[in-house]
Amino acid sequence: MSAPLHEARPAGPGRVLPSTGPERRALPDTQQGMRRRNLSRVMHTVSAEGPLSRAAVASRIGLTRAAVSTLVDELVRSGLLEELGPERPGRVGRPGSALAVSGRGPAGIGAEVGVDHLAVCAVDLRGEIRSRAVRLVPNRGRSPETVLRELTALLLRAVGAIEDEGLWPAGLTVAVPGLVARDARTVVRAPNLGWHDTDLGALLPARFPLTVANEANCGGLAELWLGEGAPRDFLHVSAEIGIGAAVVVDGQLLLGNRGFAGELGHVPVRPDGPECACGGRGCLEQYAGEEAVLRAAGLEPGEDRVGLLAGRAEQGDPAVRRALHDAGTALGIALTGAVNLLDPESVVLGGALSGLAPWLLPSLRSELARRTAGPACPVSVSLLGPEGPLLGAAHSVIRGVLDDPASVAERA
Amino acid sequence: MSAPLHEARPAGPGRVLPSTGPERRALPDTQQGMRRRNLSRVMHTVSAEGPLSRAAVASRIGLTRAAVSTLVDELVRSGLLEELGPERPGRVGRPGSALAVSGRGPAGIGAEVGVDHLAVCAVDLRGEIRSRAVRLVPNRGRSPETVLRELTALLLRAVGAIEDEGLWPAGLTVAVPGLVARDARTVVRAPNLGWHDTDLGALLPARFPLTVANEANCGGLAELWLGEGAPRDFLHVSAEIGIGAAVVVDGQLLLGNRGFAGELGHVPVRPDGPECACGGRGCLEQYAGEEAVLRAAGLEPGEDRVGLLAGRAEQGDPAVRRALHDAGTALGIALTGAVNLLDPESVVLGGALSGLAPWLLPSLRSELARRTAGPACPVSVSLLGPEGPLLGAAHSVIRGVLDDPASVAERA
Known part of the structure; x- marks a missing residue:
């Protein structure tokens, strides 16, 4: 100190x-x-x-x-x-x-509020995971108070464990499936949880310097920091029920004026297509979101949506394969627009989408190629899988320490 | 010195x-x-x-x-x-x-190669235009050598004029309607001129430190630096025959990995729409580019395309008004995608589009509003008009001097 x-x-x-x-x-x-x-x-x-x-x-x-x-x-x-x-x-x-x-010394605490789970992990300055806990729990429609009470319990257990090993929490980043205001505390809209205008800062222990972030953005940062040979300019696409993207430009996350950048799920794919909750029509989410794909395949949405789709696709179920092929086509159309606007070095599929990549990629790539003059933007699959957002959240705290060691030295 | x-x-x-x-x-x-x-x-x-x-x-x-x-x-x-x-x-x-x-002291020299004109201007450190020359000339299909020989003649005349007043050229930025490589010298593709892979550096006087830039990007920078109350995060849309955009994020131009960012004209609007020269289908340019609008209105493309359309629209020509209404709708669809991805503070219509704004804006705004959850992104019209790219080019040199005065002091 x-x-x-x-x-x-x-x-x-x-x-x-x-x-x-x-x-x-x-x-x-x-x-x-x-x-x-x-x-x-x-x-x-x-x-x-x-x-x-x-x-x-x-x-x-x-x-x-x-x-x-x-x-x-x-x-x-x-x-x-x-x-x-x-x-x-x-x-x-x-x-x-x-x-x-x-x-x-300091550890970064990452937490994730998913539609079906809560997770916490602690990462040291070396990037090693020192504590980790996951709880499967259906969070859709539950109040923020209830969900964050459970998250806090997980959190305190993880922090207790690392404190026993001589580490101390330098900060907490919580990844959420929704739009987060630039104050990095307020969830403006998380439709698949049913939350809006919720200040998470008021519901979490004050002792941890808090950052609330969009989960797609956390996933993109994980790819940037931990991915294999990750480029510095890329679009990271991830999906749960919604579809989100992280726009990374020259190694920096593009947040947007209100903090809402990366809403790939609401890019119009077929302007006269089905109505979307956002008020639009024919948004990408209506073709390539998990529930849309299940619907197209004639399946009921349950808890392990990706597992169900991947299992059936693997068995050769024609309806599921067709639904995934069409989802890949819709992704290809939306990504053509995104690539034209952003000119990224590559597109990376992460999160739940990575598990479905074998059946999405062929139509996605061919759509992108046939709509592009010159060589098409390469599309790859993240090796981090669904862990990405949680790791990105924890590592964002560690990056903050590396970026300005003086800011934490005082608290050491 | x-x-x-x-x-x-x-x-x-x-x-x-x-x-x-x-x-x-x-x-x-x-x-x-x-x-x-x-x-x-x-x-x-x-x-x-x-x-x-x-x-x-x-x-x-x-x-x-x-x-x-x-x-x-x-x-x-x-x-x-x-x-x-x-x-x-x-x-x-x-x-x-x-x-x-x-x-x-130093002056910034801006030049523009348009489909129908050449222009040069010189701006001093105070931002005042000290010399300016425009030549109407159809450049489509002419060789880069011929066009740049004419541009050089204009250029030398403008430089001679400012040198007589005690100024000296600190650099030259040339705005072109096409994709420019990150070397800021090579025009990779300018379909409406018929140029590709052309090193402009080899065709211009070596005495001026040279930057070649996309004209939509120059227009966006002009808006950033000279626009009335311009925001720091915005999308600047401009059109001649093609449609381009400049993506400005936190006061910085987003260039993209290859330098090709902002290709709004090739965002798919209707994925099964008419074929486009880029290889895609239903690109924005097929609905809102100048030639597409003329075609939709049943008019022949001539030299003063915007003037023709604006004149007819003003007179109440129903075919022209309908064509512009539909172009506004297509712009609204493409901009919905762009706004979802980038979350800009506003969208600014510039260049030739600004002259058609009265007939484009109503359908553009209503399309954007109905496809957006929450308040729609505001759309405004640039006051710089078609001069934007040329001014942006000249001012980019001046900005370079302000950003690093030491780099020019030696040459003073």
């Missing part, structure tokens, strides 16, 4: 989820601001490439070894970095001793 | 058009980088609020008066700032003397 590390953040339009690197931070252009950015550079460098010696860090970030040593000393004192070399009293900072991010 | 101002730019993915402020620059986090950012802050502050005294600049940007004086002295020596106070030898920097951006 080190007082000079701390400095008030500049006021601003408020980033709802942290950036992926220090270079985008709008810290003030003063000696203290520069110092904070350099602390962040050290953390990001050791996190990405560690263990590293002080000399190696210095050469990576282009500062002198002396400057880096001062920064490292503060980060070690704050419990964010650890020295891996043989620890001899009074010689902690000696040359050659390797540095790593701490496996004990 | 001052050596310490200059420092090599960091290598990076290359911003194709400059940012709107110094805060986003990825200058290195060193004393020199900080100095360059602070030079930019001084320039932006005086540009936006000047004339200002040194003390006023210091209080605006939160630096000491001494620090600001050193920065100001360099900018005055480089010819980027002027002292407006009574100039007495040896007392140039005395307190109280007001500062303004120079009306003599």
Whole structure:
């Protein structure tokens, strides 16, 4: 813990989820601001490439070894970095001793409110999951108070477990299937839960710095940070009952003016198609949302919707296969529009959609290809599966620590 | 001219058009980088609020008066700032003397290659147009060599005129109706000119630092910088024969992975609609591009397409009014998708579309409203009209100077 590390953040339009690197931070252009950015550079460098010696860090970030040593000393004192070399009293900072991010300091807590489940996980600065709990529970139509009481119980259990291991919660990000205001607390509309204008901050323990985020956005960030060879410009599409997307541009999440960007589910696919709850007609969700696909296949929506569809498709059920083929076509039409507007490096299917990819992809890809001049945008499937949003939520807290270590050092 | 101002730019993915402020620059986090950012802050502050005294600049940007004086002295020596106070030898920097951006130093040269015209203008650091030339000439199907030879002649005349007034060209931005690669030199595809994979850099005088940019993007930047009460998050839609858009997010132009973002004209509106040159079907351009509207109205495409349509609509021609109504509907469908994906603060119609707005807007707005849950995204009309892209091109050079004054000071 080190007082000079701390400095008030500049006021601003408020980033709802942290950036992926220090270079985008709008810290003030003063000696203290520069110092904070350099602390962040050290953390990001050791996190990405560690263990590293002080000399190696210095050469990576282009500062002198002396400057880096001062920064490292503060980060070690704050419990964010650890020295891996043989620890001899009074010689902690000696040359050659390797540095790593701490496996004990701050932890990121991620939580997810799904239509059919609640989940919590805690991730340390190294990205390791240190605690995890899932509860299957039908949340549709239940009051926010009831749901968040249950979530809090899960949460406190997970936090208790990591505190026993010497970690402390640096913050909590809750992923929800709905539109979240830019205050990062208020769920404006979550139609599949039946919630609207709900301030989750008032219903969760005040001790955790809170961020509420759209689950599709959390899934997209997980792909950015944890995906295999993930590009920096991509559109991450995920679905539960609704269909959402995360727009990632140059490694940053595009939030939109109100925080509502990425509503791919309400892009018109056939403008005279069936009515949608949003007021429109022929929205993508009417063709490729889980319930729409079940309906098209003549099946009843139950709890494990994706499992049911994947199982039947695997068995060769023609109605299910046709329904998934048509859903892929609708996704291809909506994605043609999105690709024309955003020119991403790739499209990634994540969340529940990843489990249905074998039957969605052929028609999706061919639709995209035939509507595109030049080579079509590549479409891939996320390897994170349905865990994406929860991991993205927890890692967004960790990224916040790497982006501005000074902000948590005080609380260490 | 001052050596310490200059420092090599960091290598990076290359911003194709400059940012709107110094805060986003990825200058290195060193004393020199900080100095360059602070030079930019001084320039932006005086540009936006000047004339200002040194003390006023210091209080605006939160630096000491001494620090600001050193920065100001360099900018005055480089010819980027002027002292407006009574100039007495040896007392140039005395307190109280007001500062303004120079009306003599660097100028931004904008050029436009349209389907039916060529245009050039020169703008000084104060944003005043100092020279301007337009030539009506049908460029469709003409070779890039021929067109750029004519453009160069216009260009040299405009530059000669400003040089006579003590200005010098800091750079040239050429707006083209087509897709431009991220090298900001190569026109990948400009179907309405018939150009593809054309390196304009090889066809223009080497003495001007060159940026080639999509004309819809230039129009969007003009709206951002010069529009009345323009928001910082908006979608700027413009049309000639094709339909393009500029996606502006938090005051930055979204370029896309290849530089092709904003291709609103190829968003599918009716997926089984008429074939489009892009390979798709039912693209927006098939319903709302100038030639499509003329065709729908039973008119022959000539040179002044917008003038013809506006004139007939004004006279109450029912076929033209119906064609424009349907074009507005198609725009509304495509914009519903765009608004869902991007959540902009507003949509602005610019370029040729602004002249047809009275007949497009009613159906456009009602389509957007009926397809949107909650309040629909506001749609307004640019006051810049068809001049937007040319002004945006010239101002992008000026913005580049304000963003990094050190980069031009050397050449002053």
